[in-house]
Amino acid sequence: VGLGVFGGIVLLALGGYLHKKYKEYSYFLSGGGLVLLYLSVYGAFNFYHLIGQVPAFICMSIVSALGIVLALKYDSEVFAGLSHIGAFLTPFFLSTGENKQFFLFSYTLILNLAFVILMSRKNWNRLYLINVIGTWAIVYGWMAQFYSSAVKTETIIWLSIFYVVLMVGTYVASVLKKQVSTHERLAITILNSALLFITTYILFDSKNATSLYFLVAAIVLFGCMLMLKRVSPIDTVGHYTADELVSKRDEV
Numbered sequence: 044v045g046l047g048v049f050g051g052i053v054l055l056a057l058g059g060y061l062h063k064k065y066k067e068y069s070y071f072l073s074g075g076g077l078v079l080l081y082l083s084v085y086g087a088f089n090f091y092h093l094i095g096q097v098p099a100f101i102c103m104s105i106v107s108a109l110g111i112v113l114a115l116k117y118d119s120e121v122f123a124g125l126s127h128i129g130a131f132l133t134p135f136f137l138s139t140g141e142n143k144q145f146f147l148f149s150y151t152l153i154l155n156l157a158f159v160i161l162m163s164r165k166n167w168n169r170l171y172l173i174n175v176i177g178t179w180a181i182v183y184g185w186m187a188q189f190y191s192s193a194v195k196t197e198t199i200i201w202l203s204i205f206y207v208v209l210m211v212g213t214y215v216a217s218v219l220k221k222q223v224s225t226h227e228r229l230a231i232t233i234l235n236s237a238l239l240f241i242t243t244y245i246l247f248d249s250k251n252a253t254s255l256y257f258l259v260a261a262i263v264l265f266g267c268m269l270m271l272k273r274v275s276p277i278d279t280v281g282h283y284t285a286d287e288l289v290s291k292r293d294e295v
Contacts, residue, residue: 044087051079055113062117070122073113078129080106083152084134090144096146103150105155120167127170130154131177135184142189148201151181155205159212168227171213175235178205182242195246199256206239207263 058073084106088099108119110130114123131154134147158174161167182202190198213232240257 044083044091044093047083047086049078051076051083054079055109067118067121070117070119070125073117074122074125074129076253077106077110077113078133079125080109081130081133082136086137089134089141089146090137099146100149103153107153111128111157111160114161115164118165120165120169123161123165123167123170124173127154127158127173127177131173135182140188144185144189144194144197144201147181148184151178152204152208153209154178158175159208160217162212163215166225168225168231171209171228172231174212175209175231175238178209179235179238179242186242188214192248199243199246202239202242206235208233224231 054072054076056076058069058071058076060069062069072102081103084094084099084102087093087102088096094102107130109125110126114120114126131151134150155174155178158170161170182205186198210232213228243256244253247256
């Protein structure tokens with residue numbers, strides 16, 4: 044763990060030093076440094092049990108904050124994407140076969156919140172796609188090994204939180220910076236919604252419960268659509284996305 048932290052710091056320093064002369068190469072160095080830090084903290088808690096859950100959360104948040112600062116400093120979607128890919132792969136690299144849903148999903152939430160902060164400053168659709176795929180990969184990886192009906196409620200709550208946070212990240216730039224959504228973002232948003240629909244449909248035992256869940260989701264999305272139209276009237280693509288998602292849920 045100590046060597047991992049040291050190696051991560053060295054790679055970050057080298058990436059910063061070489062950034063002006065070798066910009067693309069420095070992204071890989073700095074991104075690798077962040078991944079090493081994620082691996083070290085995750086391993087210290089989940090694999091070697093050297094630190095508790097609270098220190099692990101604090102360290103993960105610090106690494107994520109560092110990634111945000113560097114991505115904005117470099118103004119690079121490539122760097123942000125590489126660091127997020129490495130962060131999403133970390134649980135797969137360091138899996139111990141133990142069921143730690145709360146820590147795993149909290150870790151995923153930290154990555155999603157970092158994504159929201161970055162999207163409030165940058166219009167990076169590829170980063171959005173990485174977060175959607177990474178989040179659902181972790182969800183399905185966990186479900187394949189550990190899901191049972193005993194944790195159905197907690198799981199659905201977590202899935203709803205992930206969905207809402209990713210949706211916030213989608214439109215935060217439109218609301219705060221009056222940016223116009225793109226058709227690529229529309230496609231990724233529909234993908235995220237489809238994955239939520241498929242997963243919750245599988246988890247719910249009752250069709251009535253499924254219908255009620257998506258009725259609530261439709262109401263929430265309708266409210267978001269109205270807010271988006273009022274705050275950012277120029278974002279017609281964003282309005283179309285929200286309208287489509289509401290209509291799909293009404294059909295359900």
